[in-house]
Amino acid sequence: MSKLSSVSLSAGIRRSVSHSVTSTRVKVKKHLLERLDAEALYGSTHDELTGLYNRRMFCAKARELLDATPGERYCLLVSNVHDFKMVNDVYGRHGGDKLLMRIATALRFYKTDGMVYGRVGADKFCALIREDDFDRDMLEASTNHIIRLDRNTYYPILVHIGVYVVEDRSLPVETMIDRAHMAIDGCGSNANRRVRIFDNSVREQRVWSHSIIGSLEDALHGGDIMPYLQPQVDETGAILGAELLVRWNHRDRGFLSPSEFVPILEYSGLITKVDDLMWEHACRMLGIWQMQGRDDLTLSVNVSAKDFLFTDVRKRLVSLVNRYGVDPSHLRLEITETAMMTDIESRLVDIKGLQAEGFVVEMDDFGSAYSSLNMLREIPVDVLKIDMLFLREATEHERARIILQSVIDLSRKLHISAITEGVETVEQFEMLKQMGCKIFQGFYFAKPMPVSSFELLCGLA
Numbered sequence: 512m513s514k515l516s517s518v519s520l521s522a523g524i525r526r527s528v529s530h531s532v533t534s535t536r537v538k539v540k541k542h543l544l545e546r547l548d549a550e551a552l553y554g555s556t557h558d559e560l561t562g563l564y565n566r567r568m569f570c571a572k573a574r575e576l577l578d579a580t581p582g583e584r585y586c587l588l589v590s591n592v593h594d595f596k597m598v599n600d601v602y603g604r605h606g607g608d609k610l611l612m613r614i615a616t617a618l619r620f621y622k623t624d625g626m627v628y629g630r631v632g633a634d635k636f637c638a639l640i641r642e643d644d645f646d647r648d649m650l651e652a653s654t655n656h657i658i659r660l661d662r663n664t665y666y667p668i669l670v671h672i673g674v675y676v677v678e679d680r681s682l683p684v685e686t687m688i689d690r691a692h693m694a695i696d697g698c699g700s701n702a703n704r705r706v707r708i709f710d711n712s713v714r715e716q717r718v719w720s721h722s723i724i725g726s727l728e729d730a731l732h733g734g735d736i737m738p739y740l741q742p743q744v745d746e747t748g749a750i751l752g753a754e755l756l757v758r759w760n761h762r763d764r765g766f767l768s769p770s771e772f773v774p775i776l777e778y779s780g781l782i783t784k785v786d787d788l789m790w791e792h793a794c795r796m797l798g799i800w801q802m803q804g805r806d807d808l809t810l811s812v813n814v815s816a817k818d819f820l821f822t823d824v825r826k827r828l829v830s831l832v833n834r835y836g837v838d839p840s841h842l843r844l845e846i847t848e849t850a851m852m853t854d855i856e857s858r859l860v861d862i863k864g865l866q867a868e869g870f871v872v873e874m875d876d877f878g879s880a881y882s883s884l885n886m887l888r889e890i891p892v893d894v895l896k897i898d899m900l901f902l903r904e905a906t907e908h909e910r911a912r913i914i915l916q917s918v919i920d921l922s923r924k925l926h927i928s929a930i931t932e933g934v935e936t937v938e939q940f941e942m943l944k945q946m947g948c949k950i951f952q953g954f955y956f957a958k959p960m961p962v963s964s965f966e967l968l969c970g971l972a
Contacts, residue, residue, distance in 0.1 A: 536680030544820030558630040560608055561615035566637075571685040573639045576627055577680050582626070584642040585677045588650075589691035590614070593669040593778075595634035597820055602856045607634075610668065630792045637688060647763055670894065671695045674708045689968045693717050715783045726761075731788055735760050739959040741950045742968065743930060745812075746944055750969055754952060755793050756959045757785055783821050786813055790831055793842060796837030796962065811843040811873060816850035819857070825864045841868035845896065847875045848886050854939075855889055864891055869879070875928075877918070887925070895922050899933025899953075906939055919946045 556568040564572060570818050573769070577585065587894045592610065598608040614636055618628050628638040650672055651757055655914050657909030675687050686909030694707040694715050707713065730736045737760065740753035759767045776782040800808050818824055832839045844865060851858045851874070873894035876888065887895075904911035922929040943951065957968070 528855065533901055547765065549780075560611060561630050563615055563618070563636070566629065566631040568690075569627060569631055569637055572627045572629075572649075573637075573687075576625065577677070577684075580625070581680075585639055586642050586645045587675045587677060588638045588640065588689045589606055589631070589673045589688055589695060590636045590638075591671050591692070591695045591879045592634040593671060594816075596752065597816065600820060601857070614941040618649075630740030631688060635692075637691075639677075640737045645674070651869070659670060664899075670705065672706045674706065676708060710810070719771075721776045723772050724781065727776070727781055727784065730759060730761075733885075735762065736785060738789055738796075738962060740810075740954060740962060741875050741959040742957045742965065743950055745950060746958050748956065750808070750844075751950060752811070752841075753965060755789055757789055758959075759845075760831065772831075777817070777933060780817055781820070782815055782904060783817050786815060786818050787822070787827065790828060792833040794831040794837050797841050798965060800966075800969075800971060801841075805971060806841070806914045807968060808969065809841045809843055809871075811845050813875075814846050814850070816855040819850070819861055824861065825868065828865070828870065840871055841872050843871045843894065845873045845875040846892075847888055849879065849969070851886050851890055855886075858893075859890055862892070866891070866893070887921075892927065894928045894930060897929060897931045899931075902931055902933050902939055902943070906942070912942075916946050919943075920947050 515600035545955045556565060557563065558565045559859065563569075573587070590615070595607065597608070598610055611630070615630065618636060618638065622628065622925055623640065626638060626640045626644070629635065631637045643828070668722075668788060669899040669959055673696075673788060676692070677687060690709045690713075693713045693716075694709040715785045737758055739756045739758045741756060742750045742753050743803050744750055757769065757773070759772055761767050771829060777784060791810050797810055800806070811839075828839070828842070828844075832842060846858075846862070852860075871893045873896050874890070874892040875896045876898045877887075895918070897915070901911065901918065905915040906912075919929055919931075928950060929948055930950040930952055931948050934940055934943065934951045934955045939953075940955055941950065950956070
């Protein structure tokens with residue numbers, strides 16, 4: 512082969528190789544661009560964390576389904592995790608993300624034909640399902656769980672579900688979501704009302720909630736929110752102290768039942784302002800009573816989970832007892848089991864700190880949560896307030912009576928005082944005395960009353 516032919520052949524090979532490399536690069540680049548486009552499209556239509564449809568895509572797919580099946584009836588459901596912000600605040604974003612993934616997994620598990628679902632907000636999920644598939648009992652059962660956020664942390668999860676039965680298909684899907692969400696607002700923080708269907712009363716409830724929140728500051732400063740006291744007595748009927756209960760003398764509606772405003776304030780987080788006011792009332796009263804010679808009386812006040820989250824409870828209460836010259840052991844702090852379960856390790860530190868200052872810590876509504884005995888093992892409370900449901904059932908069922916007796920025996924063996932709430936009849940009072948209970952509270956002795964009436968009973972007026 513001539514030198515010229517050899518050179519030409521080499522040049523041809525180089526051109527062929529170069530063309531092949533260039534072609535491969537173009538294909539790779541095209542594939543990469545297509546993948547990036549696909550990822551961009553997916554990212555624009557799906558939630559990054561859960562992989563579910565995002566709000567925009569959910570609305571589009573829901574509209575497609577409604578338009579494609581004009582003869583089918585549907586329900587639009589919106590779920591909302593109660594106190595999701597608290598999960599993030601206490602356990603960090605990792606804990607919140609883990610919770611959201613559990614919900615997304617549950618949605619995939621329950622998926623049926625003719626169903627569209629997605630994540631439409633930080634802690635909000637949406638589903639459009641056939642009305643025939645709507646099972647209220649199943650939804651109720653699925654809304655209250657304890658989930659494991661990490662190796663040592665369990666968290667009680669309460670999910671509220673709002674339902675809009677699609678009567679007007681011409682409404683924008685966004686409007687349907689808003690109506691279902693209004694139904695959630697009507698649930699407040701009520702653990703017994705977890706699924707609610709939108710109707711006119713829901714709209715009225717939203718207006719009322721806004722009214723309550725908007726008028727709270729004036730009510731706090733104007734004296735409309737006040738303490739009522741329900742006596743706590745011993746076996747002889749002698750008054751040992753009282754539980755402080757909040758009442759609101761509304762300027763337009765008169766005295767409100769706590770159920771009309773407390774759930775709204777708990778849901779909004781504003782309950783911390785009310786609790787702080789009640790703590791100050793309690794310390795002021797105890798200081799006055801001590802000066803009048805009744806340094807034996809105690810007062811129990813509520814401390815909520817949100818108080819621990821947003822307030823330095825120990826610092827605030829120490830400041831108040833010092834200001835009014837009160838023995839801290841006379842101010843008893845009622846903490847619900849649910850509040851204790853929110854973050855056991857932190858609550859343990861909080862409670863030991865309060866006890867070190869001399870405060871008495873009461874576990875309120877003992878027996879109403881999932882892990883009562885675990886809580887008792889983990890957290891060294893001073894007093895058990897036995898949930899009134901125990902007592903109601905114990906008067907009718909032998910099994911419940913045995914359980915109540917066991918709780919009272921347990922408290923005695925642990926050297927913890929027990930108070931039974933909700934005593935309404937002489938039969939209940941006598942039964943409790945036979946069981947060994949020493950402190951009682953309920954309508955049989957007295958209903959909640961104004962401070963002046965309580966002081967009359969105690970000979971302080």
